[in-house]
Amino acid sequence: MPDTAFRLPVAAAIAALAALSSAHAALSLTETARLAREQAPALLAQQHALDGAQSAQRAAGTLPDPRLAVGVENYPVGGPDRYSLTRDFMTMQRIALMQDVPNRAKRAARESLAQARIGRERAMLSAAQLAVQRDATLAWLAVHYAERRVAQLAELDRENKLLQDTLDARITAGGAMPAERTMARQEALALADRRDDAERDIAKARAALRRWVGARADEPLEGEPAVPSVSPEQVRADIHRHAEVAPYAAMRGMAEAEAREVDAEQQGDWGWELAYAKRGSPYGDMVSFQFTFELPWQRGERQQPQLAAKQKEAQRVEAEREETMRRHREEIDMQIAELQALDRQHARLASSGVLLAAERVELAQASYRAGRGDLGAVLAARREAVDTRLKLIELDAQRAALRVRLTTLVAE
Secondary structure: OHHHHHHHHHHHHHHHHHHHHHHOOOEEHHHHHHHHHHHOHHHHHHHHHHHHHHHHHHHHOOOOOOEEEEEEEOOOOOOOOOOOOOOOOOOEEEEEEEEEEOOHHHHHHHHHHHHHHHHHHHHHHHHHHHHHHHHHHHHHHHHHHHHHHHHHHHHHHHHHHHHHHHHHHHHHOOOOOOHHHHHHHHHHHHHHHHHHHHHHHHHHHHHHHHHHHHHHHHOOEEOOOOOOOOOHHHHHHOHHHEOOOHHHHHHHHHHHHHHHHHHHHHHOOEEEEEEEEEOOOOOOOEEEEEEEEOOOOOOOOOHHHHHHHHHHHHHHHHHHHHHHHHHHHHHHHHHHHHHHHHHHHHHHHHHHHHHHHHHHHHHHHHHHHOOOOOHHHHHHHHHHHHHHHHHHHHHHHHHHHHHHHHOOOEOO
Protein backbone atom coordinates (compact mmCIF):
# COMPACT_ATOMS: atom_id res chain seq x y z
CA MET A 1 0.00 0.00 0.00
CA PRO A 2 2.73 2.58 0.77
CA ASP A 3 4.44 1.76 -2.54
CA THR A 4 1.18 2.34 -4.40
CA ALA A 5 0.63 5.60 -2.60
CA PHE A 6 4.13 6.70 -3.60
CA ARG A 7 3.79 5.66 -7.25
CA LEU A 8 0.54 7.54 -7.81
CA PRO A 9 1.96 11.03 -7.11
CA VAL A 10 5.07 10.21 -9.17
CA ALA A 11 2.97 9.07 -12.11
CA ALA A 12 0.81 12.16 -11.81
CA ALA A 13 3.90 14.36 -11.75
CA ILE A 14 5.34 12.65 -14.83
CA ALA A 15 2.03 13.04 -16.66
CA ALA A 16 1.88 16.69 -15.69
CA LEU A 17 5.42 17.29 -16.92
CA ALA A 18 4.64 15.52 -20.19
CA ALA A 19 1.51 17.61 -20.64
CA LEU A 20 3.43 20.78 -19.86
CA SER A 21 6.17 19.79 -22.31
CA SER A 22 3.68 19.06 -25.08
CA ALA A 23 1.81 22.25 -24.34
CA HIS A 24 5.02 24.25 -24.84
CA ALA A 25 6.22 22.28 -27.86
CA ALA A 26 6.89 24.48 -30.85
CA LEU A 27 7.87 23.86 -34.44
CA SER A 28 10.77 25.83 -35.89
CA LEU A 29 11.59 26.27 -39.54
CA THR A 30 14.78 24.25 -39.16
CA GLU A 31 12.93 21.42 -37.45
CA THR A 32 10.31 21.44 -40.20
CA ALA A 33 12.95 20.96 -42.90
CA ARG A 34 14.59 18.15 -40.92
CA LEU A 35 11.33 16.30 -40.29
CA ALA A 36 10.32 16.63 -43.93
CA ARG A 37 13.60 15.11 -45.11
CA GLU A 38 13.25 12.23 -42.67
CA GLN A 39 9.58 11.42 -43.32
CA ALA A 40 8.87 12.20 -46.98
CA PRO A 41 7.78 9.02 -48.84
CA ALA A 42 9.06 10.51 -52.11
CA LEU A 43 12.59 10.52 -50.72
CA LEU A 44 12.23 6.96 -49.48
CA ALA A 45 11.06 5.86 -52.94
CA GLN A 46 13.94 7.64 -54.65
CA GLN A 47 16.42 6.18 -52.16
CA HIS A 48 15.13 2.70 -53.03
CA ALA A 49 15.66 3.52 -56.71
CA LEU A 50 19.26 4.53 -55.97
CA ASP A 51 19.86 1.41 -53.86
CA GLY A 52 18.47 -0.73 -56.67
CA ALA A 53 20.74 0.89 -59.24
CA GLN A 54 23.76 0.35 -56.99
CA SER A 55 22.83 -3.31 -56.51
CA ALA A 56 22.42 -3.80 -60.25
CA GLN A 57 25.79 -2.17 -60.92
CA ARG A 58 27.64 -5.05 -59.26
CA ALA A 59 26.24 -7.50 -61.81
CA ALA A 60 26.63 -5.28 -64.89
CA GLY A 61 30.06 -6.51 -66.02
CA THR A 62 29.75 -10.14 -65.00
CA LEU A 63 29.51 -13.02 -67.45
CA PRO A 64 26.13 -14.65 -68.12
CA ASP A 65 25.33 -17.71 -66.06
CA PRO A 66 26.80 -20.92 -67.51
CA ARG A 67 24.49 -23.56 -68.92
CA LEU A 68 24.43 -27.27 -68.14
CA ALA A 69 23.25 -29.73 -70.78
CA VAL A 70 22.43 -33.36 -69.96
CA GLY A 71 21.25 -35.88 -72.56
CA VAL A 72 21.82 -38.93 -74.70
CA GLU A 73 23.34 -38.89 -78.18
CA ASN A 74 22.90 -41.50 -80.90
CA TYR A 75 20.28 -43.47 -79.02
CA PRO A 76 19.33 -46.49 -81.22
CA VAL A 77 15.63 -46.96 -81.96
CA GLY A 78 15.98 -49.70 -84.57
CA GLY A 79 18.10 -52.77 -85.33
CA PRO A 80 19.43 -55.38 -82.93
CA ASP A 81 20.77 -52.76 -80.45
CA ARG A 82 17.60 -50.71 -80.27
CA TYR A 83 16.61 -49.16 -76.93
CA SER A 84 20.00 -49.95 -75.45
CA LEU A 85 22.34 -47.38 -73.91
CA THR A 86 25.42 -49.63 -73.87
CA ARG A 87 25.55 -51.99 -76.83
CA ASP A 88 26.04 -49.52 -79.71
CA PHE A 89 29.47 -47.87 -79.71
CA MET A 90 28.03 -44.51 -80.89
CA THR A 91 25.53 -44.19 -78.04
CA MET A 92 26.73 -41.78 -75.37
CA GLN A 93 25.29 -40.37 -72.18
CA ARG A 94 26.49 -36.78 -72.34
CA ILE A 95 26.86 -33.93 -69.87
CA ALA A 96 28.17 -30.54 -71.02
CA LEU A 97 29.03 -27.20 -69.43
CA MET A 98 28.65 -24.14 -71.70
CA GLN A 99 29.63 -20.52 -71.11
CA ASP A 100 28.77 -17.54 -73.32
CA VAL A 101 31.34 -14.71 -73.19
CA PRO A 102 30.23 -11.25 -74.38
CA ASN A 103 33.08 -9.29 -75.90
CA ARG A 104 35.03 -6.92 -73.66
CA ALA A 105 33.67 -3.76 -75.27
CA LYS A 106 30.09 -4.85 -74.57
CA ARG A 107 30.84 -5.63 -70.94
CA ALA A 108 32.57 -2.27 -70.50
CA ALA A 109 29.56 -0.52 -72.03
CA ARG A 110 27.21 -2.30 -69.64
CA GLU A 111 29.34 -1.25 -66.68
CA SER A 112 29.27 2.36 -67.92
CA LEU A 113 25.50 2.16 -68.34
CA ALA A 114 25.05 0.90 -64.79
CA GLN A 115 27.32 3.63 -63.42
CA ALA A 116 25.47 6.31 -65.38
CA ARG A 117 22.16 4.99 -64.05
CA ILE A 118 23.50 5.36 -60.51
CA GLY A 119 24.49 8.93 -61.32
CA ARG A 120 21.00 9.67 -62.60
CA GLU A 121 19.28 8.20 -59.54
CA ARG A 122 21.66 10.06 -57.23
CA ALA A 123 20.96 13.36 -59.02
CA MET A 124 17.23 12.71 -58.86
CA LEU A 125 17.50 11.95 -55.14
CA SER A 126 19.30 15.26 -54.57
CA ALA A 127 16.63 17.07 -56.57
CA ALA A 128 13.88 15.35 -54.58
CA GLN A 129 15.54 16.27 -51.27
CA LEU A 130 15.77 19.88 -52.41
CA ALA A 131 12.12 19.91 -53.49
CA VAL A 132 10.98 18.43 -50.18
CA GLN A 133 12.98 20.97 -48.19
CA ARG A 134 11.64 23.82 -50.35
CA ASP A 135 7.98 22.73 -50.15
CA ALA A 136 8.14 22.11 -46.40
CA THR A 137 9.71 25.54 -45.88
CA LEU A 138 7.00 27.17 -47.98
CA ALA A 139 4.31 25.36 -45.98
CA TRP A 140 5.80 26.64 -42.70
CA LEU A 141 5.98 30.18 -44.10
CA ALA A 142 2.36 29.97 -45.25
CA VAL A 143 1.25 29.17 -41.69
CA HIS A 144 3.47 31.90 -40.26
CA TYR A 145 2.11 34.67 -42.47
CA ALA A 146 -1.49 33.44 -42.21
CA GLU A 147 -1.24 33.73 -38.42
CA ARG A 148 0.20 37.23 -38.76
CA ARG A 149 -2.86 38.22 -40.81
CA VAL A 150 -5.18 36.86 -38.14
CA ALA A 151 -3.29 38.76 -35.45
CA GLN A 152 -3.63 41.97 -37.46
CA LEU A 153 -7.37 41.50 -37.85
CA ALA A 154 -7.68 40.69 -34.15
CA GLU A 155 -6.07 44.03 -33.34
CA LEU A 156 -8.61 45.84 -35.51
CA ASP A 157 -11.38 43.88 -33.83
CA ARG A 158 -10.21 45.02 -30.40
CA GLU A 159 -10.09 48.64 -31.55
CA ASN A 160 -13.60 48.47 -32.97
CA LYS A 161 -14.96 46.89 -29.78
CA LEU A 162 -13.45 49.71 -27.73
CA LEU A 163 -15.10 52.17 -30.08
CA GLN A 164 -18.47 50.43 -29.77
CA ASP A 165 -18.20 50.46 -25.98
CA THR A 166 -18.05 54.26 -26.04
CA LEU A 167 -20.80 54.77 -28.61
CA ASP A 168 -23.75 54.43 -26.28
CA ALA A 169 -22.41 57.14 -24.00
CA ARG A 170 -21.73 59.44 -26.95
CA ILE A 171 -25.20 58.88 -28.36
CA THR A 172 -26.77 59.62 -24.97
CA ALA A 173 -24.70 62.77 -24.67
CA GLY A 174 -25.66 63.86 -28.17
CA GLY A 175 -22.12 63.50 -29.53
CA ALA A 176 -23.04 60.72 -31.97
CA MET A 177 -26.02 59.69 -34.04
CA PRO A 178 -27.92 56.40 -33.38
CA ALA A 179 -27.17 55.35 -36.95
CA GLU A 180 -23.51 55.17 -36.02
CA ARG A 181 -24.28 52.22 -33.75
CA THR A 182 -25.69 50.35 -36.75
CA MET A 183 -22.66 51.35 -38.81
CA ALA A 184 -20.32 49.96 -36.15
CA ARG A 185 -22.26 46.69 -36.00
CA GLN A 186 -22.07 46.35 -39.80
CA GLU A 187 -18.35 46.93 -39.60
CA ALA A 188 -18.10 44.18 -36.96
CA LEU A 189 -19.96 41.75 -39.25
CA ALA A 190 -17.65 42.52 -42.17
CA LEU A 191 -14.63 42.08 -39.93
CA ALA A 192 -15.96 38.72 -38.72
CA ASP A 193 -16.15 37.55 -42.33
CA ARG A 194 -12.55 38.60 -42.96
CA ARG A 195 -11.45 36.89 -39.75
CA ASP A 196 -13.19 33.66 -40.83
CA ASP A 197 -11.38 33.82 -44.16
CA ALA A 198 -8.07 34.29 -42.36
CA GLU A 199 -8.78 31.38 -40.01
CA ARG A 200 -9.63 29.25 -43.02
CA ASP A 201 -6.29 30.16 -44.59
CA ILE A 202 -4.52 29.02 -41.41
CA ALA A 203 -6.36 25.69 -41.47
CA LYS A 204 -5.43 25.14 -45.12
CA ALA A 205 -1.80 26.09 -44.46
CA ARG A 206 -1.67 23.72 -41.47
CA ALA A 207 -3.06 20.94 -43.67
CA ALA A 208 -0.29 21.54 -46.20
CA LEU A 209 2.30 21.55 -43.39
CA ARG A 210 0.88 18.30 -41.99
CA ARG A 211 1.91 16.55 -45.20
CA TRP A 212 5.55 17.13 -44.28
CA VAL A 213 5.69 16.93 -40.47
CA GLY A 214 2.62 14.90 -39.53
CA ALA A 215 0.90 15.66 -36.23
CA ARG A 216 3.49 18.28 -35.31
CA ALA A 217 1.85 20.61 -37.82
CA ASP A 218 -0.65 21.46 -35.08
CA GLU A 219 2.06 22.85 -32.81
CA PRO A 220 2.63 26.59 -32.55
CA LEU A 221 5.41 27.93 -34.71
CA GLU A 222 8.69 29.00 -33.17
CA GLY A 223 10.89 31.88 -34.24
CA GLU A 224 10.89 34.25 -37.16
CA PRO A 225 11.73 33.02 -40.67
CA ALA A 226 15.37 33.55 -41.59
CA VAL A 227 14.85 34.15 -45.30
CA PRO A 228 18.12 33.99 -47.27
CA SER A 229 19.32 36.80 -49.49
CA VAL A 230 19.30 36.41 -53.25
CA SER A 231 22.06 37.32 -55.69
CA PRO A 232 20.46 37.50 -59.17
CA GLU A 233 23.86 37.23 -60.87
CA GLN A 234 24.76 34.08 -58.92
CA VAL A 235 21.36 32.50 -59.52
CA ARG A 236 21.71 33.05 -63.25
CA ALA A 237 25.29 31.78 -63.26
CA ASP A 238 24.23 28.55 -61.54
CA ILE A 239 21.52 27.68 -64.07
CA HIS A 240 23.61 24.77 -65.41
CA ARG A 241 23.67 23.33 -61.86
CA HIS A 242 19.89 23.47 -61.51
CA ALA A 243 18.56 20.40 -59.68
CA GLU A 244 16.26 19.47 -62.56
CA VAL A 245 19.08 19.87 -65.09
CA ALA A 246 21.62 17.77 -63.18
CA PRO A 247 20.14 14.33 -64.11
CA TYR A 248 20.54 15.03 -67.83
CA ALA A 249 24.32 14.56 -67.75
CA ALA A 250 23.84 11.04 -66.38
CA MET A 251 20.96 10.40 -68.80
CA ARG A 252 23.20 11.35 -71.72
CA GLY A 253 25.85 9.03 -70.29
CA MET A 254 23.26 6.23 -70.24
CA ALA A 255 22.32 6.86 -73.87
CA GLU A 256 25.96 6.91 -74.95
CA ALA A 257 26.68 3.69 -73.04
CA GLU A 258 23.71 2.00 -74.73
CA ALA A 259 25.07 3.17 -78.09
CA ARG A 260 28.49 1.68 -77.28
CA GLU A 261 26.83 -1.60 -76.29
CA VAL A 262 25.00 -1.77 -79.61
CA ASP A 263 28.21 -0.87 -81.45
CA ALA A 264 29.98 -3.72 -79.65
CA GLU A 265 27.40 -6.11 -81.15
CA GLN A 266 29.26 -5.70 -84.45
CA GLN A 267 32.28 -7.43 -82.93
CA GLY A 268 30.32 -10.53 -82.01
CA ASP A 269 30.48 -12.63 -78.84
CA TRP A 270 32.06 -16.00 -78.27
CA GLY A 271 31.70 -18.94 -75.94
CA TRP A 272 33.07 -22.33 -74.98
CA GLU A 273 31.70 -25.76 -74.21
CA LEU A 274 33.19 -28.68 -72.28
CA ALA A 275 31.42 -32.05 -72.56
CA TYR A 276 31.91 -35.52 -71.08
CA ALA A 277 30.36 -38.50 -72.87
CA LYS A 278 29.97 -41.93 -71.24
CA ARG A 279 29.56 -44.98 -73.48
CA GLY A 280 28.98 -48.64 -72.83
CA SER A 281 31.56 -50.67 -70.92
CA PRO A 282 33.23 -52.13 -74.05
CA TYR A 283 34.00 -48.64 -75.26
CA GLY A 284 36.01 -45.78 -73.85
CA ASP A 285 34.48 -42.55 -72.57
CA MET A 286 35.07 -39.27 -74.43
CA VAL A 287 35.70 -35.61 -73.64
CA SER A 288 34.89 -32.78 -76.06
CA PHE A 289 35.84 -29.10 -75.98
CA GLN A 290 34.79 -26.45 -78.48
CA PHE A 291 34.55 -22.68 -79.05
CA THR A 292 31.59 -20.84 -80.56
CA PHE A 293 31.68 -17.47 -82.31
CA GLU A 294 28.91 -15.11 -83.37
CA LEU A 295 29.03 -13.96 -86.98
CA PRO A 296 27.41 -10.50 -87.25
CA TRP A 297 27.29 -10.52 -91.02
CA GLN A 298 24.08 -8.43 -91.32
CA ARG A 299 25.48 -5.28 -89.73
CA GLY A 300 23.82 -2.94 -92.18
CA GLU A 301 20.39 -4.44 -91.49
CA ARG A 302 20.71 -5.15 -87.78
CA GLN A 303 23.44 -3.50 -85.68
CA GLN A 304 23.91 -0.22 -87.55
CA PRO A 305 20.21 0.81 -87.50
CA GLN A 306 20.10 0.06 -83.77
CA LEU A 307 23.28 2.11 -83.29
CA ALA A 308 21.74 5.05 -85.16
CA ALA A 309 18.65 4.83 -82.95
CA LYS A 310 20.75 4.97 -79.77
CA GLN A 311 22.73 7.92 -81.09
CA LYS A 312 19.46 9.75 -81.77
CA GLU A 313 18.43 9.00 -78.19
CA ALA A 314 21.56 10.73 -76.93
CA GLN A 315 20.77 13.73 -79.11
CA ARG A 316 17.19 13.76 -77.79
CA VAL A 317 18.45 13.86 -74.20
CA GLU A 318 20.74 16.77 -75.01
CA ALA A 319 17.91 18.66 -76.71
CA GLU A 320 15.66 18.07 -73.68
CA ARG A 321 18.42 19.35 -71.41
CA GLU A 322 18.72 22.55 -73.44
CA GLU A 323 14.93 23.02 -73.39
CA THR A 324 14.84 22.49 -69.62
CA MET A 325 17.63 25.03 -69.10
CA ARG A 326 15.85 27.61 -71.26
CA ARG A 327 12.58 27.07 -69.42
CA HIS A 328 14.22 27.46 -66.03
CA ARG A 329 16.18 30.49 -67.22
CA GLU A 330 12.88 32.09 -68.19
CA GLU A 331 11.32 31.20 -64.83
CA ILE A 332 14.33 32.57 -62.95
CA ASP A 333 14.28 35.85 -64.87
CA MET A 334 10.56 36.23 -64.20
CA GLN A 335 10.96 35.44 -60.50
CA ILE A 336 13.87 37.85 -60.11
CA ALA A 337 11.87 40.62 -61.81
CA GLU A 338 8.91 39.84 -59.54
CA LEU A 339 11.10 39.87 -56.44
CA GLN A 340 12.70 43.18 -57.33
CA ALA A 341 9.27 44.76 -57.88
CA LEU A 342 8.02 43.37 -54.56
CA ASP A 343 11.11 44.70 -52.78
CA ARG A 344 10.45 48.20 -54.11
CA GLN A 345 6.77 48.03 -53.19
CA HIS A 346 7.61 46.79 -49.71
CA ALA A 347 10.16 49.56 -49.17
CA ARG A 348 7.64 52.26 -50.17
CA LEU A 349 4.86 50.77 -48.09
CA ALA A 350 7.06 50.27 -45.00
CA SER A 351 8.61 53.72 -45.17
CA SER A 352 5.61 55.83 -46.19
CA GLY A 353 2.42 53.85 -46.66
CA VAL A 354 2.05 52.65 -43.07
CA LEU A 355 2.83 56.09 -41.64
CA LEU A 356 0.34 57.79 -43.95
CA ALA A 357 -2.38 55.29 -43.07
CA ALA A 358 -1.75 55.81 -39.34
CA GLU A 359 -1.81 59.58 -39.83
CA ARG A 360 -5.16 59.32 -41.60
CA VAL A 361 -6.57 57.34 -38.67
CA GLU A 362 -5.38 59.97 -36.18
CA LEU A 363 -6.86 62.80 -38.22
CA ALA A 364 -10.19 61.00 -38.63
CA GLN A 365 -10.36 60.23 -34.90
CA ALA A 366 -9.48 63.83 -33.99
CA SER A 367 -12.19 65.17 -36.26
CA TYR A 368 -14.69 62.68 -34.87
CA ARG A 369 -13.88 63.56 -31.27
CA ALA A 370 -14.18 67.26 -32.12
CA GLY A 371 -17.56 66.70 -33.68
CA ARG A 372 -16.41 67.67 -37.19
CA GLY A 373 -16.36 64.15 -38.63
CA ASP A 374 -18.52 61.04 -38.60
CA LEU A 375 -17.86 57.49 -37.51
CA GLY A 376 -17.79 56.25 -41.10
CA ALA A 377 -14.60 58.19 -41.78
CA VAL A 378 -12.97 56.68 -38.70
CA LEU A 379 -13.95 53.15 -39.65
CA ALA A 380 -12.83 53.66 -43.23
CA ALA A 381 -9.48 55.03 -42.07
CA ARG A 382 -8.97 52.08 -39.75
CA ARG A 383 -9.85 49.64 -42.52
CA GLU A 384 -7.36 51.35 -44.78
CA ALA A 385 -4.67 51.20 -42.09
CA VAL A 386 -5.29 47.50 -41.51
CA ASP A 387 -5.38 46.80 -45.24
CA THR A 388 -2.03 48.55 -45.54
CA ARG A 389 -0.51 46.39 -42.81
CA LEU A 390 -2.09 43.29 -44.32
CA LYS A 391 -0.62 44.18 -47.70
CA LEU A 392 2.75 44.58 -46.02
CA ILE A 393 2.38 41.07 -44.57
CA GLU A 394 1.35 39.76 -47.97
CA LEU A 395 4.40 41.36 -49.55
CA ASP A 396 6.57 39.77 -46.87
CA ALA A 397 5.01 36.38 -47.63
CA GLN A 398 5.49 36.71 -51.39
CA ARG A 399 9.08 37.93 -51.03
CA ALA A 400 9.95 35.13 -48.62
CA ALA A 401 8.45 32.49 -50.92
CA LEU A 402 10.34 33.83 -53.93
CA ARG A 403 13.61 33.98 -52.02
CA VAL A 404 13.16 30.38 -50.88
CA ARG A 405 12.45 29.26 -54.44
CA LEU A 406 15.43 31.13 -55.87
CA THR A 407 17.84 29.78 -53.24
CA THR A 408 16.73 26.14 -53.52
CA LEU A 409 17.58 25.54 -57.16
CA VAL A 410 21.00 23.90 -56.84
CA ALA A 411 21.36 20.53 -55.12
CA GLU A 412 24.76 19.99 -53.56
